[in-house]
Amino acid sequence: MSTAYGKDEIAALQEKAKRHLWLHFTRMSSYADSDVPVIVRGEGQYVYDQHGKRYLDGLAGLFVSQIGHGRTEVAEAASRQARELAYFPLWSYAHPQAIELADRLAAMAPGDLNRVFFTTSGSEAVESAWKLAKQYFKAIDQPARYKVLSRSIAYHGTSMGALAITGLPAIKEPFEPLPPGGVRVPNTNFYRAPSFVADDLTAFGGWAADEIERAIQREGEESVAAIFLEPVQNSGGCFPPPPGYFQRVREICDKYGVLLVSDEVICAFGRLGYYFGSERYGYKPDIITFAKGVTSGYAPLGGMLVTDRLMEPFAHDGHSEHQSHHITEPGVGERLGPNTFLHGVTFAGHPVSCAVAMANLDVFEKEDLLGNVRANEGAFRATLEKLNDLPIVGDVRGDGYFYGIELVKDKATRETFDDDESERLLRGFLSHALFDAGLICRADDRGDPVIQLSPPLTCTQEHFDEMEQILRSVLTEAWTKI
Numbered sequence: 001m002s003t004a005y006g007k008d009e010i011a012a013l014q015e016k017a018k019r020h021l022w023l024h025f026t027r028m029s030s031y032a033d034s035d036v037p038v039i040v041r042g043e044g045q046y047v048y049d050q051h052g053k054r055y056l057d058g059l060a061g062l063f064v065s066q067i068g069h070g071r072t073e074v075a076e077a078a079s080r081q082a083r084e085l086a087y088f089p090l091w092s093y094a095h096p097q098a099i100e101l102a103d104r105l106a107a108m109a110p111g112d113l114n115r116v117f118f119t120t121s122g123s124e125a126v127e128s129a130w131k132l133a134k135q136y137f138k139a140i141d142q143p144a145r146y147k148v149l150s151r152s153i154a155y156h157g158t159s160m161g162a163l164a165i166t167g168l169p170a171i172k173e174p175f176e177p178l179p180p181g182g183v184r185v186p187n188t189n190f191y192r193a194p195s196f197v198a199d200d201l202t203a204f205g206g207w208a209a210d211e212i213e214r215a216i217q218r219e220g221e222e223s224v225a226a227i228f229l230e231p232v233q234n235s236g237g238c239f240p241p242p243p244g245y246f247q248r249v250r251e252i253c254d255k256y257g258v259l260l261v262s263d264e265v266i267c268a269f270g271r272l273g274y275y276f277g278s279e280r281y282g283y284k285p286d287i288i289t290f291a292k293g294v295t296s297g298y299a300p301l302g303g304m305l306v307t308d309r310l311m312e313p314f315a316h317d318g319h320s321e322h323q324s325h326h327i328t329e330p331g332v333g334e335r336l337g338p339n340t341f342l343h344g345v346t347f348a349g350h351p352v353s354c355a356v357a358m359a360n361l362d363v364f365e366k367e368d369l370l371g372n373v374r375a376n377e378g379a380f381r382a383t384l385e386k387l388n389d390l391p392i393v394g395d396v397r398g399d400g401y402f403y404g405i406e407l408v409k410d411k412a413t414r415e416t417f418d419d420d421e422s423e424r425l426l427r428g429f430l431s432h433a434l435f436d437a438g439l440i441c442r443a444d445d446r447g448d449p450v451i452q453l454s455p456p457l458t459c460t461q462e463h464f465d466e467m468e469q470i471l472r473s474v475l476t477e478a479w480t481k482i
């Protein structure tokens with residue numbers, strides 16, 4: 001099927017985009033003299049632009065499209081649900097789609113993560129988890145706990161609370177002062193490990209985990225509510241956990257009564273070959289935050305999975321004479337009481353999104369997508385590792401279908417690029433060149449410069465080869481431009 005738009009249509013879209021659309025995290029001035037890329041259609045592992053040109057979607061959109069594009073059965077589930085019940089809130093009411101999805105997610109989740117609080121996005125999931133932690137500790141008479149630990153250069157979202165947890169100084173600074181309580185600990189970038197643990201991955205992991213204990217002691221253990229960690233940290237270029245890291249973190253959290261939040265907005269739903277990243281690495285979080293892959297992007301949805309223990313203070317009335325019993329707002333119907341989690345968003349757990357999530361998970365099961373990732377992740381790694389022969393490739397790292405390739409100026413010394421070189425290399429050349437060559441991936445320098453890959457879970461060797469060949473040719477050319 002041809003997807004090419006006509007010349008006039010393309011020109012009109014460009015004009016409207018440049019005049020009225022504001023792209024996220026995008027330097028809009030960079031489109032003053034060039035076209036805004038417009039993607040019009042997707043099919044399987046590929047998307048097509050307005051000219052009909054095909055691209056391998058090596059980033060699954062934005063770590064989202066697990067089952068790939070163009071699945072009519074998922075689109076039909078959305079359409080059926082919109083006809084049946086397009087919208088109803090989860091504010092004191094329920095609808096069957098949210099109930100069924102909560103039940104399914106609870107059954108899939110490890111341990112006693114049995115309660116699902118839906119949101120519409122990952123940032124809202126992170127925000128909700130922090131709010132729950134704060135209210136939970138107030139409810140169990142530990143009101144001084146409000147601080148949140150997270151790792152250096154980790155991304156946890158952009159709303160004010162989530163941004164306070166995010167560890168990327170450059171995207172926080174314009175919005176300061178942020179809510180107080182965000183505290184940084186080291187990440188697990190072994191390629192840049194401190195010299196005293198640089199030769200021993202396990203010792204490095206032990207050190208990084210122990211730094212969490214030191215931070216809790218420094219801050220005052222009675223003040224720390226939670227730590228937010230991704231199973232594999234995305235920002236900085238895919239840092240998997242060293243062996244034993246999460247087991248040590250769990251011990252520390254238990255010792256100090258700190259909640260362990262596994263931020264799986266990227267790592268859940270098959271990205272690492274399991275429904276949840278925490279399953280892969282064998283740890284039990286108190287909260288899992290999720291979004292993205294739960295619907296593979298056919299509709300927006302996020303949420304948090306919470307243990308029975310965290311729900312406990314909210315499960316019973318326990319009101320006293322001094323507390324209001326129920327406050328019911330006419331027209332909406334929410335029932336507030338002393339043990340109500342005082343938080344909600346209009347579109348959270350939207351019926352269409354929940355129906356889409358159910359259809360998405362059906363595809364996972366029917367096609368054994370977890371099995372596909374587990375069977376092929378070794379081949380994906382081996383194919384990407386072929387790039388190690390290029391002088392610009394310093395490190396290839398990741399797990400499952402989630403990889404980062406760190407670019408360096410000097411392989412032997414691991415010297416990275418300075419800001420000017422990074423600007424010229426990533427924004428001046430690589431981003432455009434990779435796109436022009438037909439590969440959607442991410443060239444990112446929020447930490448050291450990396451290229452990130454996170455393709456649909458349906459990918460097989462032919463797609464790995466295509467990624468490798470495009471990267472090889474573009475990175476070879478990049479080296480000549482340094």
Ligand SMILES: Cc1ncc(COP(=O)(O)O)c(C=O)c1O
Nearest residue numbers: 121122123155156157263265266
């Ligand atoms: C780990 C993590 N947490 C939170 C978020 C924020 O999610 P959203 O963009 O849906 O708000 C992201 C987004 O990429 C993420 O990767």
